Amino acid sequence: MTTDLTIAGVSIKPGSRVRLNLPLPPLYTKDDLHMAVTVIRGRKPGPTVFVSSAIHGDEINGIEIVRQLLLRKNLNRMAGTLIAVPVVNTYGLFHRERYLPDGRDLNRVFPGSANGSLASRLAKTFMDEIVRHCDYGIDLHTATRHRTNLPQVRINRGNEDAERLARAFGAPVIMRSEIREGSLRSACADLGITTLVYEAGEALRHDRPSIRGGVAGILNVLAALQMLPKKEKKTAASPFIAQSSMWVRATASGILVPKVRLGERVAKGQVLGELVEPTDVGSEKLLAPRAGIVISTCELPLMYEGEAAFHLAFFDDLGDAVAEVESFVELHEQPMPAAEI
Numbered sequence: 001m002t003t004d005l006t007i008a009g010v011s012i013k014p015g016s017r018v019r020l021n022l023p024l025p026p027l028y029t030k031d032d033l034h035m036a037v038t039v040i041r042g043r044k045p046g047p048t049v050f051v052s053s054a055i056h057g058d059e060i061n062g063i064e065i066v067r068q069l070l071l072r073k074n075l076n077r078m079a080g081t082l083i084a085v086p087v088v089n090t091y092g093l094f095h096r097e098r099y100l101p102d103g104r105d106l107n108r109v110f111p112g113s114a115n116g117s118l119a120s121r122l123a124k125t126f127m128d129e130i131v132r133h134c135d136y137g138i139d140l141h142t143a144t145r146h147r148t149n150l151p152q153v154r155i156n157r158g159n160e161d162a163e164r165l166a167r168a169f170g171a172p173v174i175m176r177s178e179i180r181e182g183s184l185r186s187a188c189a190d191l192g193i194t195t196l197v198y199e200a201g202e203a204l205r206h207d208r209p210s211i212r213g214g215v216a217g218i219l220n221v222l223a224a225l226q227m228l229p230k231k232e233k234k235t236a237a238s239p240f241i242a243q244s245s246m247w248v249r250a251t252a253s254g255i256l257v258p259k260v261r262l263g264e265r266v267a268k269g270q271v272l273g274e275l276v277e278p279t280d281v282g283s284e285k286l287l288a289p290r291a292g293i294v295i296s297t298c299e300l301p302l303m304y305e306g307e308a309a310f311h312l313a314f315f316d317d318l319g320d321a322v323a324e325v326e327s328f329v330e331l332h333e334q335p336m337p338a339a340e341i
């Protein structure tokens, strides 16, 4: 851990908790805009971890995860440093949009540049002011609008440290995925910073199991990094690692009538949904290409041919993976005891 930590020109000492406003390019009305940052530095040395959310401006589950995380009293006894950024894409959040006002996807322009587009400048600010101080990162996302993701942690293929932390996180499913050029995870990998991406729920919605699972997961990772003394109890016992996944796409335009739920186990050839026609009796069945678990569903039934309808993940041991999904949802559906906050 570095002794000196300076963000937005403010020096943050060990044993302190600081709330900062990182200046961003203002609105065209000349109103100021900023990125809110909370830094908690323990007295004892340890790793520095960032938690970021709303890189896509309409993915609001993560904002609530960060808010609930920062209420936890045990963070006062933490070793090392936590840097929490609940809203990275402030512009997108204002517009209730995934992208920046210029239509760019912030998660495709990392590490950014000081002279580039608005998105690129925002990415550069985030890298320089937050990421470069860190040893680890946890980036919170949801599915895109009108889709829901089963809680899952995505890690870079071949990163054993990431796999250890992803298991500690305790989401029911871990996805090993290829690095996407321009993503925060890719820029972090270039700097040797291990980053987990937690994907859970739907854009523009709060989902309680996803939120509670996210808070518990982050605390579990901090415990695995020995920044906190003990693990949260609320965790899937042994997450399952998806060997691969694929989107099942609409084979025809129509109105989708789903026949399976999120987290459901499906057999090869099982009907996932039917594409029906509003003015006719015809229908087309969407079939599972092989046995798997539904990890993302489409919430908007109006489909053009080729649109993604169901995301299936494939595992070595399907039976246990289903049990993990069920126990996770059950744990996090329960109301939060007052003692926890």
Ligand SMILES: [Zn+2]
Pocket (backbone or CB within 6 Å): 055, 056, 059, 141, 142
């Ligand atoms: Zn996202």
